[in-house]
Structures are given as C-alpha cells and as structure tokens.
Amino acid sequence: MQREVDVIVLGAGPVGENVADRVRSAGLEVVIVEHELVGGECSYWACVPSKVLLRSAAALRAAERVPGAAEAISGGLDVAAVLRRRDYWVSDWSDAGATEWLDGAGIGLVRGHGRLDGPRRVVVERDDADPVTLLARHAVVLATGSDPVIPPIPGLAESAPWTSREATSVQQVPARLAIIGGGVVACEMATVYAGFGTEVTVLARSGLLGRMEPFVGDAVTAGLRDLGATVRTGASPARVERDTSGEVVLTLDDGSTVTADEVLVATGRKPRTDAAGLERVGLEPGDWLDVDDTMRVAGVEGADDDPWLYAAGDVNHRALLTHQGKYQARAVGDLIAARATGHPVDTEAWGAHVATADHGAAPQVVFSEPEAVQVGPTEAEARASGREVGVAEVALESASGTGIHADGAEGRAKLVIDASRGTILGATFVGQDVGELLHAATVAIVGEVPIDRLWHAVPAFPTMSEVWLRLLEALGRPGDAEASGDSEASGDPEASGDSEASGDSDASDDEASGDVA
Numbered sequence: 319m320q321r322e323v324d325v326i327v328l329g330a331g332p333v334g335e336n337v338a339d340r341v342r343s344a345g346l347e348v349v350i351v352e353h354e355l356v357g358g359e360c361s362y363w364a365c366v367p368s369k370v371l372l373r374s375a376a377a378l379r380a381a382e383r384v385p386g387a388a389e390a391i392s393g394g395l396d397v398a399a400v401l402r403r404r405d406y407w408v409s410d411w412s413d414a415g416a417t418e419w420l421d422g423a424g425i426g427l428v429r430g431h432g433r434l435d436g437p438r439r440v441v442v443e444r445d446d447a448d449p450v451t452l453l454a455r456h457a458v459v460l461a462t463g464s465d466p467v468i469p470p471i472p473g474l475a476e477s478a479p480w481t482s483r484e485a486t487s488v489q490q491v492p493a494r495l496a497i498i499g500g501g502v503v504a505c506e507m508a509t510v511y512a513g514f515g516t517e518v519t520v521l522a523r524s525g526l527l528g529r530m531e532p533f534v535g536d537a538v539t540a541g542l543r544d545l546g547a548t549v550r551t552g553a554s555p556a557r558v559e560r561d562t563s564g565e566v567v568l569t570l571d572d573g574s575t576v577t578a579d580e581v582l583v584a585t586g587r588k589p590r591t592d593a594a595g596l597e598r599v600g601l602e603p604g605d606w607l608d609v610d611d612t613m614r615v616a617g618v619e620g621a622d623d624d625p626w627l628y629a630a631g632d633v634n635h636r637a638l639l640t641h642q643g644k645y646q647a648r649a650v651g652d653l654i655a656a657r658a659t660g661h662p663v664d665t666e667a668w669g670a671h672v673a674t675a676d677h678g679a680a681p682q683v684v685f686s687e688p689e690a691v692q693v694g695p696t697e698a699e700a701r702a703s704g705r706e707v708g709v710a711e712v713a714l715e716s717a718s719g720t721g722i723h724a725d726g727a728e729g730r731a732k733l734v735i736d737a738s739r740g741t742i743l744g745a746t747f748v749g750q751d752v753g754e755l756l757h758a759a760t761v762a763i764v765g766e767v768p769i770d771r772l773w774h775a776v777p778a779f780p781t782m783s784e785v786w787l788r789l790l791e792a793l794g795r796p797g798d799a800e801a802s803g804d805s806e807a808s809g810d811p812e813a814s815g816d817s818e819a820s821g822d823s824d825a826s827d828d829e830a831s832g833d834v835a
C-alpha cells in the first residue's frame with residue numbers, strides 16, 4: 319500500500335506532535351508515524367511522571383518549613399497515593415486521549431515502525447497489517463527522540479538495571495536503590511526515592527550536575543544528604559552483579575561494594591536513529607542528526623538544493639528538553655508550511671523559522687531537592703568563549719520573600735554578564751521553588767535587555783524575585799564609579815525577623831559578590 323501526503327513526521331512525542339500541528343494548521347496534509355505511544359517518552363516515562371512523583375514530597379517539605387502549616391501535618395508521605403496520582407497523569411499508559419487530539423486536529427496517524435526508504439519516502443512496518451509506503455510531497459521530519467545509554471560496565475546489562483522508564487513507572491518501591499550517574503535524571507530520581515523512604519545511594523564519577531555552576535552540585539549534594547540519601551562522588555562501579563537472592567551488588571573501583579534491590583542507570587542518552595533507515599539517504603545509523611537552525615539535516619544525499627529532511631527534538635542533540643524541542647517544532651513546522659504554500663521564509667537570527675534560542679538561551683529546571691535552574695552559559699563557559707565576563711552572586715535569602723516563603727530557606731543566585739555589552743548571558747538559581755524565577759532571566763537574555771534598564775523592572779515586595787534587585791546591587795548602580803567591582807550587596811531594609819532567614823542587610827553582605835573580569 320502506498321500513500322502520498324504533504325508532510326511525514328516520524329515519532330509522535332511532544333516534538334513530532336507539535337511539528338504536525340503547525341503544518342496541519344497551515345492547511346497541509348500530514349501523517350505522523352508512531353511505534354509505541356502517542357505522546358512519547360515525555361508523557362509516559364519522563365517529564366510528566368517524574369514531576370508528579372516529585373511534587374507530593376516537595377509539597378510536604380514546603381509545609382514542614384512553614385510554622386502553622388507544619389503543625390497540621392499528621393503523617394508521612396502516602397506513597398500509594400503518589401503512585402495513583404502518577405498513574406492518572408500518564409493516563410495509565412494509554413494514548414487514547416492523545417490519539418483523539420490528533421484526530422480532532424486532522425492529523426493522520428500510522429501506527430508502526432517507520433524508516434526512511436530514500437528521498438521523501440518512508441516505509442512503515444505494522445504489527446497487524448502489511449507495510450505501508452508513505453511519500454512526502456514536501457518534507458519528512460524525524461522526531462524519534464532518544465534512548466538511555468547503558469554503559470559497558472561488566473555485568474551491568476545482565477543485572478536487569480532500571481532506566482528512567484522503570485524508575486518513573488514503578489509500582490513496587492524498592493527498599494534500596496543504587497543510582498549510577500550524577501546528572502539530571504540521577505538527581506531527580508534520588509529526590510523521588512529518598513522522599514519515598516528508599517535507601518538511596520548515588521554513585522557519581524564526578525560531582526552532581528556538573529554542567530551547572532559548581533555551587534549547584536554542592537547544594538543538591540547537601541539537599542539529598544538531608545533527605546537521607548548517600549551521595550558518593552568520585553565513585554565508579556567496576557562490576558555489577560545480581561545474585562541469586564535478587565540483590566544487586568555493585569563493586570566500585572576502590573574495591574568497596576554497594577548492595578541494593580535495584581540499580582538505576584542514569585548516564586545520558588543516545589539517539590533513536592539506529593533503525594530509522596538513515597543509511598538509505600547517506601547518513602550513519604545510530605548517530606545524532608546534525609541540523610542547522612532551521613532543523614534541516616546536514617549531509618543528506620542529493621538534498622543540497624532541495625531540502626526535504628528535517629530533525630527536531632532530542633534526536634538532533636541541540637537541547638534534550640521538551641520545551642526546547644517543541645520550540646524547534648514550531649520553527650520547522652512553520653518553515654515547511656511557508657515553503658510549501660509560497661509564503662516568505664524568515665531564517666535570520668531570531669526569525670520565525672529558526673531556533674536561535676537553542677544557542678545560549680535554553681532554560682532548564684532540575685526538580686531536585688533543592689531545585690536547580692539555569693539558562694545560558696555558566697561563568698566558566700562564558701569565559702571559555704573569550705568574552706569579557708562579569709558576575710554577580712548573592713544568597714537567595716538576601717531577598718526577604720525567600721525567608722517568608724519558608725523558614726530557614728537558603729540558596730544562591732548568580733548572573734553571568736557580557737561586560738562589554740552590559741547584558742545578561744546566563745543565570746543560575748538554586749533553592750526551594752526557584753523554578754519560577756527562571757523565566758525572567760530567559761526573557762532578559764533573549765530580549766538582550768540592558769542591565770541599566772533592568773533597574774526599572776521592579777520585583778514586587780516581598781517575593782523571592784527581589785533577589786534580582788540584590789543581583790543588580792551586586793553589579794552596582796548605573797553610573798557608580800566602581801559599580802561592577804562592588805562586592806557588597808545590601809539586604810532588604812524592609813525585612814524583619816531573624817536575619818539569617820529574612821535577608822537582613824548584615825546577613826547578606828558577605829554572601830554577595832559582584833565581579834568583572
């Protein structure tokens with residue numbers, strides 16, 4: 319069977335769905351191919367279940383930190399209720415609702431495994447029917463996502479390790495969980511399971527969250543230890559074995575052992591391109607797909623003057639984040655539609671048909687204990703790029719809203735500045751509920767808002783956002799002779815109560831630094 323449509327999208331994760339939605343909204347005929355669940359990794363085994371599993375314990379901890387609310391707590395976390403809430407959010411791993419949405423949007427669905435079979439041609443192998451060949455009049459978009467990597471540690475693959483899938487779809491919570499890795503999945507899952515009362519051991523070969531500012535890893539290490547988790551940095555498993563009793567024994571490179579009921583591998587991702595027919599268009603199966611800012615795949619045989627193959631989301635490795643993949647999807651979907659319908663194409667930086675923000679303006683929230691968020695480069699990355707860099711770093715509790723939010727709240731905030739242009743390059747926050755502080759930083763970076771103008775963006779009193787004011791103070795008032803080298807940031811003169819929690823000026827002085835190098 320053969321069918322011709324305007325656009326074929328391979329993979330119905332959040333990214334594929336958004337590409338299909340954009341081209342369909344422009345009036346094109348689109349078919350999406352999915353071999354598992356419509357909604358993809360994010361909806362059933364990643365973002366959604368992980369955040370639901372994290373939320374209940376975070377809410378409980380938040381209440382414990384506020385006198386008056388704390389006294390009302392009459393028990394511990396109800397893990398069964400948390401799992402039930404997770405089951406609701408993943409629709410019991412049914413994609414009936416998602417397919418209904420596709421139907422309503424006029425997007426065709428072909429269930430089965432799709433692979434490229436030449437230019438503009440996709441073959442879909444189906445379980446319950448003959449293969450179907452799809453031909454695209456305009457474009458094929460690969461949105462096939464990524465899979466977890468299982469590193470070649472002797473015995474690991476044979477020990478029935480968990481990946482993020484088992485960790486997020488758990489029905490029986492293990493008493494002991496060893497986690498290999500120190501990245502985002504490791505930190506979030508350590509937070510989940512420590513919150514459940516599991517004995518968690520994190521084995522990180524370097525520090526935690528090593529791609530963020532160094533103080534982030536320190537804060538999350540301390541936060542996880544406060545939850546009762548063991549965090550071992552500089553620890554690498556040399557051998558893993560599941561013994562006859564079902565226990566997993568990890569022998570580390572220093573000869574010590576860790577025994578657990580399950581071992582979670584959280585050591586990064588690989589592209590789902592090994593069985594996508596890449597070899598039929600001159601690409602290497604198993605590789606990440608190299609794309610330009612319009613998501614056009616580089617190196618496609620015979621497509622130099624006639625682009626037709628695009629890749630968006632995890633599979634292009636620009637940013638392994640749902641929101642960033644969906645942003646790419648909007649850009650490429652609109653680009654394909656514009657080209658197909660003869661409308662102007664805007665591929666200049668920050669234009670409608672490019673994903674410019676992937677370079678240096680992609681925000682990430684790590685929902686660990688405490689939360690850790692970042693947009694743009696770290697100080698080290700900015701310096702390595704050869705820019706003239708300034709920094710401001712203050713304690714989160716220098717804003718009195720932080721202390722009101724939760725007793726004993728602590729955290730840090732840092733801005734990385736392009737000192738020659740007077741704009742923000744990067745921002746990092748760590749502390750309870752800092753996720754909601756991040757978008758202001760993203761807006762300032764994308765908008766290239768001059769720091770002098772940011773003094774007029776007044777954060778409301780007494781919100782945690784007043785930490786922005788503390789950061790500006792650390793950089794110095796516009797026109798101050800020695801503005802940017804000032805290492806003193808004042809606390810909040812309105813604050814009262816315990817100086818450590820409220821951001822009293824004395825408390826914050828030695829916590830703040832402004833520096834231009």
Ligand SMILES: Cc1cc2nc3c(=O)[nH]c(=O)nc-3n(C[C@H](O)[C@H](O)[C@H](O)COP(=O)(O)OP(=O)(O)OC[C@H]3O[C@@H](n4cnc5c(N)ncnc54)[C@H](O)[C@@H]3O)c2cc1C
Binds near residue numbers: 330332354357365642
């Ligand atoms: C535990 C965990 C938590 C996460 N939490 C967050 C978070 O909080 N926020 C965030 O922004 N990101 C988070 N991420 C990352 C996020 O899940 C991914 O960035 C996102 O899922 C990528 O979307 P995608 O559509 O590119 O790929 P996917 O969601 O993986 O979807 C790809 C789809 O393509 C299908 N497919 C693949 N190959 C074929 C083929 N040949 N034929 C047919 N169908 C195919 C797959 O079955 C799948 O449905 C998390 C990741 C993990 C592992």
Ligand SMILES: NC(=O)c1ccc[n+]([C@@H]2O[C@H](COP(=O)([O-])OP(=O)(O)OC[C@H]3O[C@@H](n4cnc5c(N)ncnc54)[C@H](O)[C@@H]3O)[C@@H](O)[C@H]2O)c1
Binds near residue numbers: 504587
């Ligand atoms: N909240 C969020 O935004 C969120 C949550 C979860 C995952 N994600 C995305 O999913 C992606 C995957 O997350 P991840 O945590 O698997 O990857 P990661 O790249 O964040 O971390 C991988 C970790 O594994 C370690 N590692 C790698 N190889 C190893 C080996 N052989 N032995 C021991 N340790 C090893 C690394 O040092 C690192 O600490 C991330 O890129 C992230 O963007 C996002």
